[in-house]
Amino acid sequence: MTLYDYALKALRSDAVTTVARRLTKGQIRILAYHGVPDAEAFDAQMRYLRANFVPVGEGAIAAAINNGAELPPGAAWVTFDDGDPSVVHNGLPTLARLGIPATMFVCPGLIESREPFWWRITEWVAANAPDAVTTPGGPAALTEFVKTVSDFDRRAIIAELAPLVGQRPQSWEQLTHNDLARWLDAGMALGNHTWDHPCLDQCDHDAQVAQITEAHEWLCSYLGAPPRTFAYPNGNFSPVVDKAVNELGYELGALYDNQLTRVDGRRLELSRLMVEADQPVSRLVGVLSGAQPSLAGLQGKLARSSN
Ligand SMILES: [Zn+2]
Secondary structure (H helix, E strand, O other): OOHHHHHHHHHOOHHHHHHHHHHOOOEEEEEEEOOOOOHHHHHHHHHHHHHHOEEOOHHHHHHHHHHOOOOOOOEEEEEEEEOOHHHHHHHHHHHHHHOOOEEEEEOHHHOOOOOOOHHHHHHHHHHHOHHHOOOOOOHHHHHHHHOOOOHHHHHHHHHHHHHHOOOOOHHHOOOOHHHHHHHHHOOOEEEEOOOOOOOHHHOOHHHHHHHHHHHHHHHHHHHOOOOOEEEOHHHOOOHHHHHHHHHOOOOEEEOOOOOOEEOOOOOOOEOOEEOOOOOOHHHHHHHHHOOHHHHHHHHHHHHHHHO
16 A cells, blocks of 8 residues: 555545535535446445535536536536446446436547547557557557657557557447437436547647537537537647637536636636546545645655655
């Protein structure tokens, strides 16, 4: 167990949760998940959330941020990035049973496709075919390196690496229309996460706008109404995208920066808390306390000083 885990464990008491809630008054908790690999662990997290905070949906958050509507103390909004099918398969039963509204930020270009997210390919090749990696930094740096090249080069690299993967794991499958219907039927929401999850900071102006508008048009037609929320892939904020989502009428935009959210903050730059669905409840307690970033900073300092 690391010092970080001990510190988070120490946070797991009702007293600390109460103090944290008082100290962070006026701030909202927006949780940013990805997939839900472990239904049981996620169920335990959501039961904790339901018992100690007040889960609210995107409508309540938008009303508070944009119109000054009152939010209940301890308001928390659950979000999922990328649209991993495990969110519907393993997470939705818990969300529906506990009455926790959630938003899933999806990439329409990948829905019902046979195409995995690009980083699954780089991660697979780095782990299973390291000799094929000729990019600077070698296999260990492959995914990070690919984020630093132009969108055109990234697509070329992925096209070259993809055939190296033989049988693709089942966990690489994408959302189906059936999954989406189940999600929406349960009263959950969908948000825009770009057309196919590029690194926006490596796309030119027109490509950035196209990534937003194509996903927007798909969602408008699928939902029969415009989506209200957008989340930046990789958390890469971009002024071009900010302008585009503003013009399209988005009510909320979400970052990926591991901070509590200020109610009086910019509506298209909302901070979110990073959390993984298969972690023990003690981790979620630390994340929700808002103390995680400083703990992570402390852990980083200690790790550096011990090297
Ligand atoms: Zn993403």
